[in-house]
Amino acid sequence: xxxxxxxxxxxxxxxxxxxxxxxxxxxxxxxxxxxxxxxxxxxxxxxxxxxxxxxxxxxxxxxxxxxxxxxxxxxxxxxxxxxxxxxxxxxxxxxxxxxxxxxxxxxxxxxxxxxxxxxxxxxxxxxxxxxxxxxxxxxxxxxxxxxxxxx
Amino acid sequence: xxxxxxxxxxxxxxxxxxxxxxxxxxxxxxxxxxxxxxxxxxxxxxxxxxxxxxxxxxxxxxxxxxxxxxxxxxxxxxxxxxxxxxxxxxxxxxxxxxxxxxxxxxxxxxxxxxxxxxxxxxxxxxxxxxxxxxxxxxxxxxxxxxxxxxxxxxxxxxxxxxxxxxxxxxxxxxxxxxxxxxxxxxxxxxxxxxxxxxxxxxxxxxxxxxxxxxxxxxxxxxxxxxxxxxxxxxxxxxxxxxxxxxxxxxxxxxxxxxxxxxxxxxxxxxxxxxxxxxxxxxxxxxxxxxxxxxxxxxxxxxxxxxxxxxxxxxxxxxxxxxxxxxxxxxxxxxxxxxxxxxxxxxxxxxxxxxxxxxxxxxxxxxxxxxxxxxxxxxxxxxxxxxxxxxxxxxxxxxxxxxxxxxxxxxxxxxxxxxxxxxxxxxxxxxxxxxxxxxxxxxxxxxxxxxxxxxxxxxxxxxxxxxxxxxxxxxxxxxxxxxxxxxxxxxxxxxxxx
Numbered sequence: 001x002x003x004x005x006x007x008x009x010x011x012x013x014x015x016x017x018x019x020x021x022x023x024x025x026x027x028x029x030x031x032x033x034x035x036x037x038x039x040x041x042x043x044x045x046x047x048x049x050x051x052x053x054x055x056x057x058x059x060x061x062x063x064x065x066x067x068x069x070x071x072x073x074x075x076x077x078x079x080x081x082x083x084x085x086x087x088x089x090x091x092x093x094x095x096x097x098x099x100x101x102x103x104x105x106x107x108x109x110x111x112x113x114x115x116x117x118x119x120x121x122x123x124x125x126x127x128x129x130x131x132x133x134x135x136x137x138x139x140x141x142x143x144x145x146x147x148x149x150x151x
Numbered sequence: 152x153x154x155x156x157x158x159x160x161x162x163x164x165x166x167x168x169x170x171x172x173x174x175x176x177x178x179x180x181x182x183x184x185x186x187x188x189x190x191x192x193x194x195x196x197x198x199x200x201x202x203x204x205x206x207x208x209x210x211x212x213x214x215x216x217x218x219x220x221x222x223x224x225x226x227x228x229x230x231x232x233x234x235x236x237x238x239x240x241x242x243x244x245x246x247x248x249x250x251x252x253x254x255x256x257x258x259x260x261x262x263x264x265x266x267x268x269x270x271x272x273x274x275x276x277x278x279x280x281x282x283x284x285x286x287x288x289x290x291x292x293x294x295x296x297x298x299x300x301x302x303x304x305x306x307x308x309x310x311x312x313x314x315x316x317x318x319x320x321x322x323x324x325x326x327x328x329x330x331x332x333x334x335x336x337x338x339x340x341x342x343x344x345x346x347x348x349x350x351x352x353x354x355x356x357x358x359x360x361x362x363x364x365x366x367x368x369x370x371x372x373x374x375x376x377x378x379x380x381x382x383x384x385x386x387x388x389x390x391x392x393x394x395x396x397x398x399x400x401x402x403x404x405x406x407x408x409x410x411x412x413x414x415x416x417x418x419x420x421x422x423x424x425x426x427x428x429x430x431x432x433x434x435x436x437x438x439x440x441x442x443x444x445x446x447x448x449x450x451x452x453x454x455x456x457x458x459x460x461x462x463x464x465x466x467x468x469x470x471x472x473x474x475x476x477x478x479x480x481x482x483x484x485x486x487x488x489x490x491x492x493x494x495x496x497x498x499x500x501x502x503x504x505x506x507x508x509x510x511x512x513x514x515x516x517x518x519x520x521x522x523x524x525x526x527x528x529x530x531x532x533x534x535x536x537x538x539x540x541x542x543x544x545x546x547x548x549x550x551x552x553x554x555x556x557x558x559x560x561x562x563x564x565x566x567x568x569x570x571x572x573x574x575x576x577x578x579x580x581x582x583x584x585x586x587x588x589x590x591x592x593x594x595x596x597x598x599x600x601x602x603x604x605x606x607x608x609x610x611x612x613x614x615x616x617x618x619x620x621x622x623x624x625x626x627x628x629x630x631x632x633x634x635x636x637x638x639x640x641x642x643x644x645x646x647x648x
Contacts, residue, residue, distance in 0.1 A: 113534035
């Protein structure tokens with residue numbers, strides 16, 4: 001993707017969010033006991049953002065001679081990280097058992113990030129397991145014993 | 152005396168040292184930075200008393216400002232923005248086999264700079280805060296706007312992107328129940344949003360998640376090579392004499408620059424370095440491992456910590472992104488920073504002044520004991536750090552309210568802000584706007600209610616006029632700078648055939 005396309009896409013996305021934001025602001029009831037209602041400030045902000053996003057889109061599209069590519073390195077790894085976080089939240093919420101899912105989450109990321117071309121040495125596996133165990137012990141001491149937070 | 156004895160309680164002292172330890176550790180890791188250090192520790196402070204929590208964060212702040220110099224000296228990579236000037240002389244000295252000596256200069260300068268900042272904080276905050284009690288709602292509204300504008304005008308190159316960030320940050324701050332009318336806004340029936348977006352979710356979404364995704368994307372396999380060979384150090388009277396002037400200049404410049412919103416430790420360190428080099432008797436030694444070149448920026452970045460807290464405590468305007476996160480800690484305890492603090496929480500303020508000195512002492516003690524160890528830790532690979540930091544970020548967000556919605560909000564916003572970061576949108580203004588949003592909206596509404604909707608209230612009083620003039624100057628500054636720059640470029644183009 002060209003950088004100028006990405007530069008136009010992000011404000012377009014914000015503009016879409018802004019449409020929903022303004023929709024609620026204009027649908028909100030006017031306050032009877034205050035000159036400035038609950039949605040007066042949001043309306044100003046929403047309109048300002050819309051104007052600035054349109055300007056950003058126009059500026060990105062009319063930019064001449066910018067053939068620079070927009071590239072995010074290792075998109076698969078970013079996707080894996082986000083998906084792992086989302087899966088961790090869902091499983092923790094539905095099943096409970098924080099320490100089990102946290103252990104799997106950390107181990108999964110460690111193995112994904114410290115990949116040795118699909119093969120793992122015993123040293124690497126041992127290190128990942130040891131690090132995760134120490135981390136869980138630290139979290140248990142900090143949260144369960146010191147801060148008295150049930151996870 | 153009562154406040155001193157309460158600060159000196161074992162729990163407070165332990166947490167001061169722990170805060171400095173964490174600040175040193177996170178600040179020393181390349182790519183983490185001061186704000187990240189405070190943002191990561193903030194969620195764990197919610198169970199403490201306000202004074203203990205603020206002291207803990209101040210210690211993290213102090214520790215991280217010095218910690219940044221460890222990686223700057225041993226790896227040639229500044230751990231924090233404030234340590235970027237330290238690289239110039241710190242690393243050459245380390246390459247000569249004097250890493251320990253370079254770190255000693257850095258620690259001594261950081262400690263003296265931190266003490267100077269503490270003194271100025273203790274003596275200046277009160278008078279400025281008392282003076283600021285004359286500010287009315289329109290003035291406070293415009294002071295909030297100044298803080299937001301100053302960040303984009305002074306700290307970013309792209310005005311439009313900065314403005315979009317500010318407005319988006321302000322929009323996010325409007326989520327939740329309107330305090331004037333009790334109307335729930337943008338909550339979509341989710342009770343977890345009735346109190347607004349959880350501050351810690353927002354801070355982690357701005358500073359932690361995009362940074363971690365960025366590390367995953369770009370430098371997961373980076374191997375850092377440390378030059379921390381000889382960690383021995385010794386400082387005699389001659390050495391102290393040699394760094395006395397740069398430390399004094401750095402301390403003064405750092406504190407003054409720290410007071411100005413958005414400038415912070417990075418600018419303070421560079422200005423101090425440049426000034427010291429220009430006024431030095433041996434400018435030719437700079438860049439080759441000069442002790443003055445290490446002492447000047449290090450004194451400045453730690454002095455800027457005290458400076459940055461003055462506008463936060465006295466006016467409610469954060470002097471840096473890191474102090475904005477500390478401002479969020481006050482919010483977490485239901486305390487409003489600014490003039491109101493002087494009437495409602497005088498004891499807390501006194502505690503912060505005294506505690507600030509303890510934070511500097513803790514920094515020196517830990518720096519002397521642990522610097523050699525930290526010099527080795529900085530080589531830890533990002534592939535190990537990222538899972539650990541992500542887990543602590545998740546725990547920090549959850550532990551406060553125990554609401555899973557906060558985790559989803561942080562993840563969603565974090566991914567969005569990662570895209571912002573990749574397209575060079577500045578994230579700090581967004582966070583500052585989010586934190587100041589409720590103050591800005593409240594005073595905007597109060598002003599218009601007072602004036603029956605007449606917007607001239609914002610420039611009626613003398614005080615308002617002065618503040619408005621400052622706001623206009625801040626807005627005009629980058630425009631004039633851009634015009635002058637393009638005129639200069641045109642002149643250069645014409646001169647070249």
